[in-house]
Amino acid sequence: MTRLIALLLALVAVPSLAQQSLPPAPFAYNQLEDPEQEAAAQELMETLRCLKCQSQSIADSDAPMAGDMRHQVRIRIAAGDSPDEIRGWLVERYGDYVSYKPEVSASTWPLFAIPIVLVLIAGAILLGRLRKRA
Numbered sequence: 001m002t003r004l005i006a007l008l009l010a011l012v013a014v015p016s017l018a019q020q021s022l023p024p025a026p027f028a029y030n031q032l033e034d035p036e037q038e039a040a041a042q043e044l045m046e047t048l049r050c051l052k053c054q055s056q057s058i059a060d061s062d063a064p065m066a067g068d069m070r071h072q073v074r075i076r077i078a079a080g081d082s083p084d085e086i087r088g089w090l091v092e093r094y095g096d097y098v099s100y101k102p103e104v105s106a107s108t109w110p111l112f113a114i115p116i117v118l119v120l121i122a123g124a125i126l127l128g129r130l131r132k133r134a
Contacts, residue, residue, distance in 0.1 A: 029067065032074050041074045044083040047100045048073070048090060057100065 032038040042059060048069065050061035058066040058073070069090070076086045090098050102108050 029070075032078055034078075037077050038074075040083060041070075041077045044077070044086060045070055045073055048087070049098050049100055051094060051098060 032041060045059035046057045048058045050056045050058050050063055050066040050069070052063040052065045053061045056066070058069045072090075073086055076089070077083075081089075087099060087101075096102050096105070096108055102111065104112055
């Protein structure tokens with residue numbers, strides 16, 4: 001029975017060990033040769049969130065997933081895609097959360113509308129109190 005449990009634990013652990021043994025993508029840590037393309041890639045990478053770290057951009061993160069995303073950004077910049085096209089592709093692939101600069105859409109409009117509504121309500125309350133005093 002203990003051998004069966006040990007075997008099951010080993011089978012569960014093997015995939016997690018394999019994930020860490022993969023080599024990083026070629027452009028995860030290597031810059032592009034063209035300085036203009038690398039500057040565009042770096043600027044874009046600073047506005048994309050690492051999905052594993054969640055508090056770092058992919059430019060700052062050492063997570064393997066961030067390295068893969070940096071590789072994809074650099075490859076697509078080198079292929080001639082614009083930063084907006086790449087951002088759109090990553091948002092389509094990973095969702096709105098990947099971007100530090102979300103766009104207004106059917107799913108994100110409350111994020112933009114709620115602060116405005118709260119400021120208007122606070123202003124109305126403040127105005128009402130000022131009128132009562134006067």
